[in-house]
Amino acid sequence: MQENYTTSEALSLDLELSFTMRSTSALRQKVTKIFELLRDPVYRYLYRVLENSDEAEDLTQEVFLRLYRHLHQGHTVTNIRAWVFRVAHNLAIDQQRKDTQRERLDLSGREEACDRGPGPEAVALEVEQQERLRQALTSLSIEEKHCLELRAEGLSYKEIAGILDMRMPTLVKYLGRIIKKLLQETAHA
C-alpha cells in the first residue's frame, strides 16, 4: 500500500522548503520539480475523492500553483508532501461542497475495464466486486473516504493527521472506525 516517491533528485519532500532567492526562475524550477514528483499521487487522490477527472485535473494544477504563490510570498513549507496533500484535501472538500449536483463517476470506463476480462465468470466477479465497493463506499462519509485515500497514497499517520487537522490519537480511532466499517461491509457481502 505504501508508495515510494522519487526523492533522489536533490529534493527531499519531507524537508523544510523556503525561497529567499531573487530569481523567479529558480522558484519556478523548484515548483516544477515538485509538480513532477507529486502530480500523480495528488491527481489520483483528487480523482478518487471527487470521482471526476476534469475536476481532479484542474484542482491538481491549482494545488501546485498555490504552492508557487505561497513560496513566492516568502512563506516556508515545513513538509512539502503534507502541505500539498493538505491543500488538495481542502480544495476537494470545497469542491464537494459546491458540487451538490456533481456528475457521478462515469461507469462506462469501468465497464470497459470489465470487458477486458477473459470471460463471463470474470465479468460476473468484477461486477460483484463493484457492487461490494459501492456498498462500502456509501457506508463511508466524505471525510472517511479522504482519510482512506490519503492512507492509500502512502502518507504517514502524522501527515494525515496534519492534513485532516486532527490529533494523532483521534486519527487512530478514526481509522479504526473506518476499518471496522469496511470489515462489516465485506462480511455482509
Add this chain to the structure above:
Amino acid sequence: MLSWRSRLFRQTWHPSLEELVLHLDGEAGPGMERVGTHTKTCWACRLRLEKINRAVSEFMEARNSSFGGSSGFPPRELPNFALKLDRLEADCGSPNVLTGMLRSCSASLSFRPRRQPVFLALLCLIAVMLIRLNLAEPVSAKEILSRVGVAEARQLAQVSAPVIYQKLRLSRSSRNHVETATWEIWDDTKNHRIRQLVKNGSSSTRSALSIYHGLTQRPIPALPIAGELGKVLLSHGANVGMPLSSMNYAVWRDSIPEPTEAVIEGRLPNGEKAAILRVSGHGPFASDDIVEAELTVRAADWHAIGQRLRVQSHGEVVDYSLGELAFDVLVPDRLASSIFAEPVSDAVQTTHRSIEKAPPALSRSELHPAQPELPSEAELAAAEVEVWYALHSAQACIGRPIEVRRGSSLVEVEGVVDNDERKAQVLIALRGIPFVAAKITSSTESADKQGDKESPPVLEPPAPVDDSKAKLPVEDFLKRYFSAGKCAAGVKDAREACAEKEIAALSRQALAHSEQAREQAWALRRLAEWDLFRRRDKLRTSTRRLLELMVREHMTALRKELEESWTQLKPVLSLLPARQASSPRSETIETRDERVDWLAASLERLCATVDEITNLTLSTFAETNRPVDKPEVAMKDLLFKLDNVEREFPKLETDAAEELSGFSKTLVSVEKPDHK
C-alpha cells in the same frame, strides 16, 4: 515466576483494532512491539489482522480497478499547467527577499514557541555584538599620532636614504582674500637637501624654485603664500621639508597653551574612513601663534592627507590649509639629477641665512626634461589614469567620449563638449593633474571655427515618415497582454486607451534603460580595451585603485539599468509560449582563458551582450516603419539574453572586484617604480 495476575493478563490481553491497524501500517508507537510479539503467538489476533489486511486490500484493489485508466495526471494537461505557471510568474514578479526572510522568522517564532527564548537570546547577542562593533573605541589623539608616525616610519624604511616627495595644494584664507598654490617638495633626508617648487594656483606661468642645503635649518619657500607658512613652520620649530606630517601636528599641539583636543571620525570625498584630530587653544594670542590645528588622517593606512592651521596674524586669523595631491618615497640614486642640480642662473629667490650655496634656478624643462628622463613611464601612466578618473568623475566618459592620448612627455586630452559650462566642468576636473595638456572645446566654439572655415552645409529636409504604418513590432502582442491584465476592466474604448498608454510607458522605459545600459557598457569596453587596463599589474597601487573604482562604478550602474529592464520586461516577455524551441543555448559571459586577460575579455563580452540587448529592445519596442520579421523570436531572444545577463552578472562583478582589489593586495610589497 510470574504472578497469577500477570499470567491472567497475558492470557486475556489482545490488541485493539486500532493497535492492529497501527501495527499493520508499520506506524511506530508505544506498545507496538508487544503487538508484534502477540500476533506471532495468538492465532485469533493473527486472523483478525489478516482480515483487516484483506478487507483494506480488497477495497483498494477494487478502487484501483474502477479507476483503472487514471493512475496518473494526464500528460496532455502538462502544457496547460506550464502556461498557468507562466501567467502566475508574470503576475507575481520577483519574490520579495525581505518579506520572505521576515515571514520565515515570524513563522519559526509562532509555530515553535519553545524556540522563542533561544531566538530572542540570539537576537540580543547579535545586537550587543553589533553595538560593540559599531561603537567606536575611544582613541586618543596621541595614539592616532603614534600610529601615523609608525606608518610614516614604515614607509621610509622601505627605501634606504629616501627622498620624500610631497605635492600639496596650499590655500590661504584671510578675512578678505583667498589664495591657492601647488607646493612640491623633494626632501633628500640623507643629504639634507630640499628642493621646492611652488606654483601659483591662478596661473601656471608664475613659479619659483629654490634649492637649499643645510642640516639644522630648513628653507622657506620663495612664493609669498608658501613663504608665510614656511615662516610659521620655522618659528615653531616644525619641519618645512614635510609640512604635512604627524610630527608637525605634534609640534602645533605642544605649542598651543591650554589646548582642547578632539578626535572626530569622518569620511573622505571618496568614501574612505578618516580620523580628524583637532586641537585649539584659548586666547589671547600673539602674532604667529597657532590658534587651532587640524590633521586629517586616512584610516585605511594611517596616512596624513590634510592639515589645517589657523594662525594669529595682525588683527586677524589666517587659515592655512594643506591637502595632499601626491606622496611618494623615492630612491635617490634613480632620481633625476636635475632635481638637485646646481644653479645655472641667478634668478633664484633666496631668503634664508643658512644657505651654503646659491640655489640653482632650473627651468621647468630641466625639472621634467622631455627626453628621456622626465616624466617617467610610471608618472605618465599615473597621470593618464588620473585623467581617466577625472573624466569619469565628471561623467565625461559616457556619451560623446573625450579622447585621451599619451604623448612622449604629456598626456593629451582632447574633445568637444556640449557647452561652455560643461567645458568648465571638465577643465576643473582635470586641474591639478601633472603632465596634462587639455584641449577641450565646446560645441559652439567648434561651430564657430567651422563657420570661419566653410559655409554651413545645406541640410536636406528629412524624408517624411509614414505615421500610419509606424507602430511597435510587438504592439499587437502588448495590446493582448495589457487588455487581459492591467486594462481588463471597463468598456472597450477605455480598455484600448489604457492599453495604449501602458504600451507607450513600457516602450519608453525599456528604450531609456537599454540606452543607458549601452552607454555604461561602452564606457566599460573603453576601459577594457585601454592599454593600461591590460597592464594594470604594472601600475602603482594608488593608480590601480582608481582603475578599480572606475570599473566598479560602471558595473554597478550597468547592473542597475539591466535590472530595471529585466524587472519591466520579464513579466511581459515570459508569457511567450514555447520558449525552449527557439531559444539559443546558454551563453557564459565570463571567460577564463589563461592566455588572455580574462577580465578584459569578460568585460568586452558583457558589453557585446548589452549591445545585443539594446539592439533587440530597439527592434521590438521602438516605433519603426521597418519592423523585424519575427518579433516573437526577437522578444524570446531578448528575454533569454536578459535572463542570461541577470544570472551571470553578479559572479562577474564579484570576480572583477576580487581581481582588481587582489592586485592591490599582492603588489603592496613590490618596490615602487623609479621616479625620474
